[in-house]
Amino acid sequence: MGKIEDAIQQKEFKDPFNKVVVNILYTQSYLVTAQNALFKPYDISPEQYNVLRILKGQAGVPITVSSIQERMLNKMSNASRLVEKLKSKGLVLRSECPNDRRQVDILITQKGLDLLHDLRPLLEQANKNFINLNLEEIETLNNLLDKLRG
Template sequence: MSIETDIKQTAPFKNPYHRVMVNLMYTSNWVADTQMRVLKPFGLTLQQYNVLRILRGQYPHPVKVSDITERMLDKMSNASRLVDKLVAKKFVLRTECPSDRRAVDVVITDKGLSLLKRLDVHQGDLEESQRAKLTEDEAVYLSQLLDKLRN
C-alpha cells in the first residue's frame, strides 16, 4: 500500500523529498507501534527495552547512566528515570560507581537477561515478517539510504 493510501491523502506531495519524509515518519510510528504491541504484555516501554538491550550488550560490565543516555535511540528519553523504573521491576541493579561517587553504574540482572531472552523470540518473529517483505539486499540498501540521509 502507498503512503498516500495509508494516510488517505488525495493531493499530491510537493515533491519526492516531502513524500519520503512523511513516509519515514509514518513508517517509524508504524514500526514503534508494532514493537509496543510486543512489549506491552511484558510491562515494558520501547525506551525501557532500549536500556535493557544496551545493558545486555555491555554485560557483565556496568554502564554509567550518562553512557546509556548517549546510546539511547530516543534522545529525548530520561535514562535516569528509565533506570529507576527498571530497578523497581528488578531488571537492573543501580550502584554507586567506585571511581566516581557522583556517577551511577547500572548492570542488567538475571531477571532482565531472562526477559530479553523471551523477547528475542518475538523479535525473531518480527524479523521474519520483514524477510517476507524485503530481500536481504533490499534491507541492506534501505539501511544504507537511511544512513546517507542522516549524514
C-alpha cells in the same frame, strides 16, 4: 500498509523531499506501535528494551546513566526515569560509582537477561513480519538510510 498517499489520505506532496520525510516518520510510528504491542505483555516499552539491550552489551561491566543516554536510539528518552522503572521491576541494579560518587553505575540483572532471552525469538519473528522486504531490499534500505543520515 501500502502507499503513504493511501495511508494518510493525501493525494500529492509538495515535493519528493517532503514525501520521504513524511514516509519515514509514518513508518517509524508504524514500527513503534507494533513494538509496543509486542512488549506490552512483558510490561516494558521499546525504550526500556533499548536500555536492557545496551546493558546486556556491556557484558557485566557497569555503565552510567549518561552513557546509556548517549547510546539510546531515541535521544529524547529520559534514561534516568527508564532505569528507575527497570529497577522497580528487578531488571537492573543501581549502585554508587566507586570512582565518582556523583555518578551511578547500572547493571542488568539475571532477570533482565532472562527477559531479553525470552523476547529474542519473538522479536526476530516480529521483525520479519513487520518488514515486507526481501534480504536484498533490506540491505539496500539499510545502505540508503545510512546514506540519508550522512
